Amino acid sequence: MKEILYKYMAKHTNLREAEQEAIINEIVVERFLKGTDLTKQGYRLDTTTDCYFVLAGCVRQFYIDEDGKEITSNFYTEEQAILLANFGDSSQVSNYSLTCVEDSVLVVSDMVREEEMYLDFPELETMTRRMMEGYLGQTQNELAQFFRLSPEERYKSVITNRPDLITRVPQHQLASYLGITPESLSRIKKRIQ
Numbered sequence: 001m002k003e004i005l006y007k008y009m010a011k012h013t014n015l016r017e018a019e020q021e022a023i024i025n026e027i028v029v030e031r032f033l034k035g036t037d038l039t040k041q042g043y044r045l046d047t048t049t050d051c052y053f054v055l056a057g058c059v060r061q062f063y064i065d066e067d068g069k070e071i072t073s074n075f076y077t078e079e080q081a082i083l084l085a086n087f088g089d090s091s092q093v094s095n096y097s098l099t100c101v102e103d104s105v106l107v108v109s110d111m112v113r114e115e116e117m118y119l120d121f122p123e124l125e126t127m128t129r130r131m132m133e134g135y136l137g138q139t140q141n142e143l144a145q146f147f148r149l150s151p152e153e154r155y156k157s158v159i160t161n162r163p164d165l166i167t168r169v170p171q172h173q174l175a176s177y178l179g180i181t182p183e184s185l186s187r188i189k190k191r192i193q
Helices: 002-012 017-026 111-120 122-148 151-161 164-168 171-178 182-192
Strands: 028-032 037-039 051-056 059-064 070-076 081-083 097-100 104-109
Touching (some): 002 017, 002 051, 002 122, 017 111, 059 171, 081 122, 111 122, 151 164, 151 171, 151 182, 171 182
Antiparallel strands (some): 037 097, 051 081, 051 104
16 A cells, blocks of 8 residues: 555655655554444544545445435545545534445544644645645536536546446445436436447
C-alpha cells in the first residue's frame, strides 16, 4: 500500500524521497472489513477522525430519507479522500453514513495530526489543499451534471467515468446512486446492451 502513497506524493509534490518516507512513516493506515461503518447518520461525529484516504477498497456514503429509504450519495475508491464535515466540532452529528462496501485499506487522519505534519512538511499542506480544491471542483461539476442528465445518461456517465463501480457495488446501491430504482437500472442496462 505504501507504493500508492509514494506514487500519489510523487505526482502531486516535489518532496524528496527522504521526506516522503518520513511522512509515510507518520501516516496511520488501517484495514476495515466489508460492512464496517466508519460513521453513522445521526451519530455524533468522532472529533479524533476528520478524514480518510482510500488506498484500496470502496466506501459508500448514504443517508436514510424521511421514508426510511437508503439513498446512496457517493462511492469512494482508490486515491479518493473522504472528508468528514465536523472539523473538531464535537456537538455536530453526521448527516450521512459511511460504510465499507469491500474490505478496505484507508489512511486515517485528524486535524491535529495533520497540522503537526504541515509544520514539518509545508509542501504536504499544499498538496492536501490542491487535492481538496480539485475534489471540491469535481464534486460540484458532477452534481451539476447529475441534475442535467437523464437516468440513462447518468448510467452512461458511470460507465465512462467510473466503470469499476458497475462490478464493485451491489446493483441496488448503484441504482440509488443514479437516482433510480433497481428495475429501472435493469431496463437501462438492457437497452444499452
